[in-house]
Amino acid sequence: MMNDDKTLLDILADKNSEATFVWPKQIASANEDDNTVIKAAVPPPPPRPKPRPAKSKSVEQPSQAKSLEQPKAPEKSITFSENLTIQRIIGEGGVGRVYLAYDEAIGRRVAVKELLVAEQNRQLENSFIHEAKITGKLEHPGIIPVYQLGYREDGRAYYVMRYVKGETLEEQLDKCQQSSAELSFNKRIKLLDTLINACDTLAYAHSKGVIHRDLKPSNIISGKFGETIILDWGLAQALDDGDDDFFRNVQAHQTNTYSDNDNTQGMGTPRYMAPEQLRGKAVKASDVYSLGVILFKIITGDLPYKGSPQEIQARLLNDKPSPSPNQYIGMMSPELGAICEKAMAKNPFDRFADAGELSYQLKAYRDGRMVNIYSYSKQELFRRFLAKNKFIVAMFILLLGVIVAGAIFSVHYAMQMDEARTKAEEALVSVTALGEQAQVQANIIANNINTSANELFANMKKTASQLASSSPNEQRKLLEALHNQYPAFSSFSVESSNTITALGWRAIPHQFDAPMILTEKGKVMLVFLAPVPRQNQTIDYLVAKAAPEQVLPRLFPTEVTSSQPKDIWIMKEDGLIFYDKEEQYRGTNIFSDTLNNQSPSVVAFGRLTVSKANGVGYYSFPDNGKTIFKIAAWQTVDFPEAKSWKIVVNYAYMVRDD
CATH class of the missing domain: 1.10.510.10 (Transferase(Phosphotransferase) domain 1)
Known part of the structure; x- marks a missing residue:
């Protein structure tokens, strides 16, 4: 019709x-x-x-x-x-x-x-x-x-x-x-x-x-x-x-x-x-x-x-x-x-x-990314790696061909070449599995952070509206209740707008759902804000502060296990690393600090994470006379005002003596 x-x-x-x-x-x-x-x-x-x-x-x-x-x-x-x-x-x-x-x-x-x-x-x-x-x-x-x-x-x-x-x-x-x-x-x-x-x-x-x-x-x-x-x-x-x-x-x-x-x-x-x-x-x-x-x-x-x-x-x-x-x-x-x-x-x-x-x-x-609600078999992970890394696989096969061709010239080395090929194939499967596993965990962490941040901002907004009409004693009880709900946070307090401005916060009306990363007494802190409205004006703010190493690990997945220990670090879109289990890296910038940019591949990996929302990559860095090679996956958590966090999950797949 x-x-x-x-x-x-x-x-x-x-x-x-x-x-x-x-x-x-x-x-x-x-x-x-x-x-x-x-x-x-x-x-x-x-x-x-x-x-x-x-x-x-x-x-x-x-x-x-x-x-x-x-x-x-x-x-x-x-x-x-x-x-x-x-x-x-x-x-x-x-x-x-x-x-x-x-x-x-x-x-x-x-x-x-x-x-x-x-x-x-x-x-x-x-x-x-x-x-x-x-x-x-x-x-x-x-x-x-x-x-x-x-x-x-x-x-x-x-x-x-x-x-x-x-x-x-x-x-x-x-x-x-x-x-x-x-x-x-x-x-x-x-x-x-x-x-x-x-x-x-x-x-x-x-x-x-x-x-x-x-x-x-x-x-x-x-x-x-x-x-x-x-x-x-x-x-x-x-x-x-x-x-x-x-x-x-x-x-x-x-x-x-x-x-x-x-x-x-x-x-x-x-x-x-x-x-x-x-x-x-x-x-x-x-x-x-x-x-x-x-x-x-x-x-x-x-x-x-x-x-x-x-x-x-x-x-x-x-x-x-x-x-x-x-x-x-x-x-x-x-x-x-x-x-x-x-x-x-x-x-x-x-x-x-x-x-x-x-x-x-x-x-x-x-988009061909991993669906994290689906449990992939090793064979499926291997097929995905082959499909997404055709050039690497082609070069690897070419290398194997050269190795095998060299073995033809000597029967004496035939068994050694076969064993080397088997180990190389096993290493490829292992690296593939680690990369896919890192991608799954990065996705889970990003989702957990996004959900938890939204929940925290909603609860803070609700408490802030109650604080506006509460007595000092009632305010203290409201802050205690919020702290009991989020015990990993170091403090919940009410601070004046002048204090917030001094911290570097740009107060945009109705835009308080992007956390700040600040340094206090030489330590990196997460700061969440919610305005306390009083007579149609914002004079005070509800402020929540937390050390990243106290809060963020609670959002990391534990259900995916591996014989290889994983490493997780989180940085802002400008390269500031505000979470790493190793304290020496917290508060450093992947692009400008000597501790990080001594390895060109680390800097290149950082640029790659900033240019794309998610993916899998590789980098290496020197460490006490050795070079450590890592496969890493990242996922992005987006906040308003074009602010974002990069969640990086990585595994070491090879250590070489220099």
Whole structure:
């Protein structure tokens, strides 16, 4: 019915008749397509006074309109704000209608979505307004911007948004059907970038504490210029675990809607709903489950569960694990299967915590990096090393060829050459395993640091807001409680802004989530800050200080073991090493201090880590009459204002006497 130029608003309009979904009360319909929904019936409330905005220009519905197979003529007078000229209806559902309009003030085409049944259902009207406001508050390229919210003269709500053309992920998947399973899979797997973009958009929403609750391929659209947009935020819900100010702001219009936090009915599309969402308690991991089902469909071309909503519910809530894509298709890489299985785990605590974590793993797979939730065998590690280091392997094989050729000239040395070749091959496997192992550990440490820093800043921000209105005795108790929660920190204190400025901190409004590295009494210290607001001014700061060697080792992984001892050091993007188990290196700069730059390969390795976000490299350095050769992997932890830390995990693979 729709062509490739199907508009985003066509899709939005199609969904209006299914704007609210509940489980399991009052089932309205249960068909066999992917858009099966369960809908609630809500008794009509008493009427309320209706605002009267200014009139807009209006036009008659063109008889040649092609956006609907059976276009419905618009009302003779379509009144919105005065700057809007209504051109045509581009979609209509049971409770809503979408118009194409022209904004005379700006000079652009826009879409206008209106509610048709406001007086019959107050909760539906509140939900419509909530959808407009929460969509407008989520400012991200992957979320359609809302320009205006208002009421028509008869009291019906409407909002104005960007007009976009594109193709849904559902339509793109339908086009992937080919003559062979392999060709179909190869076409579907190209849609992984679209899913990753959707994960990034949802990661932003999750950072604000907002969950979508109705993710599915038909709610993800790709524009003609590479943009990916998540549609239909009508069931979006703000949770009290993200941005506190954002949550309080959303609560003003989330009450008495289908997204009300007190609503315990399961809402969503059953085939994409997580088990806990069916029970009426959706969390960020519930959206991860829905993304996992979409990934399952990209991999297999099918859905994990089929049948009626009741049959899907029974299978979701039983004790059996979710279906694995490995059961359906053999050409898939095991890493991608592991990501899908984790995203679709029935227990939300076994999934990725939010869309950002899922996005990180999918990007690692796409970019050819190690997926750290997958356990690689030695053979797989060896194959990865061969694929990523073809030049080194080629030179090594050439060297082996020279050695073997030399052995031909002397039978006497044949056994020695064979033994040397075996040892060389074993050394290559060993170095490969060490490099991959270092990469896994660097990724784990970077993730741990990022998670711990975000958690610390959130707790400090919460405590800082309490300090602002507390007595000195209460402040002391709050600081003690924070210190008890983080005993490895040397101190938590409240200091004036003058003291902070003297430390070299550039106070940027609302930007206090990048730790400082300072030197106190000859020792490197980590310093975390949170402003203490007093009468709309920041006079004091909550300051947390810690020695890196006391805090950071707690975040290092212990589950990966090796016969070779590992070494870990962490530096800033400017080369300052602020953590190393050897005290002599702490506070030195890899590029400028003699202790480090006596080895050109160390400096070259440092430059390599600064130029790339992650990777594996080699360096060597002299040490007490010996030269130590190391293989090292690094990963980046990014903070605001282009600040970053480089996590370096390395192993010594050879020691040579000079």
